[in-house]
Amino acid sequence: MDKVKKYIIDTSAILSGRINISTSNYIYPDSVINEIKNGSLEKILGVADINIQAPEKKYVEMAVNAATKTGDYNVLSNTDIDVLALAMEYNGTIVTDDYAIQNVARQCGIEYSGSGIEPIKKSIVWKYRCTGCHRIYDKYMDICPVCGHTVKRYSRK
Incomplete structure (x- = not known):
């Protein structure tokens, strides 16, 4: 059994330029690689020996x-979900600057x-609050079904 800690690398970590892209215990979701393939890092990806994985459906x-x-x-994004899913699948540490990914990871003990x-x-x-009637909703929606105003996200205290 492989006891080496795995790190799941998000696009923001690659773009930061602060990681060694070819470190052996890094796992890259295939969707992360697809996000950066058309950018200036494509040449680096061509020569680096990196571990690219797609998460299993149950972890997604x-x-x-x-x-x-x-x-x-x-x-x-779907890529963000893949990062979280691979961290669950491999019991890995996520490397990201995305606060939403970090928030979900924290809630899951990742x-x-x-x-x-x-x-x-x-x-x-x-939570979600209507900008018109100020009703509070637990689930995401764009438009309030009661008054038709925009619904905005806010942090629950």
């Missing part, structure tokens, strides 16, 4: 459920670290 579902519970789901900025210090559970 677990990540979606966790992100939905925190209220972060609607601000996370270790995380920032690559260029300070990581979050506390968990947030998001």
Whole structure:
């Protein structure tokens, strides 16, 4: 059994330029690699020997459920969900500067670290408030079904 700690690398960590891209215990979601393939880092990816993985479906579902519970789901991309899913699958540490990913990771007990900025210090559970009638909703929606105004996300105290 492989006891070496695995690090799941998000796009923001690669773009920070503060990580050694070819470190052997780094895992890159295939969706992260696809995000940066068309950028200036494509040449580096061609010569680096990196571990690219796609998460198993059951871990993607677990990540979606966790992100939905925190209220972060609607601000996370599919790539962000893949990062969370691989961290669950490999019991790995996420390296990201994305606060929404860090928030979900924290709620799930997944270790995380920032690559260029300070990581979050506390968990947030998001709620949604109508800008017109001020009704509060637990689930994400764009428009209030009661008055038709925009619904905005806010942190629950």
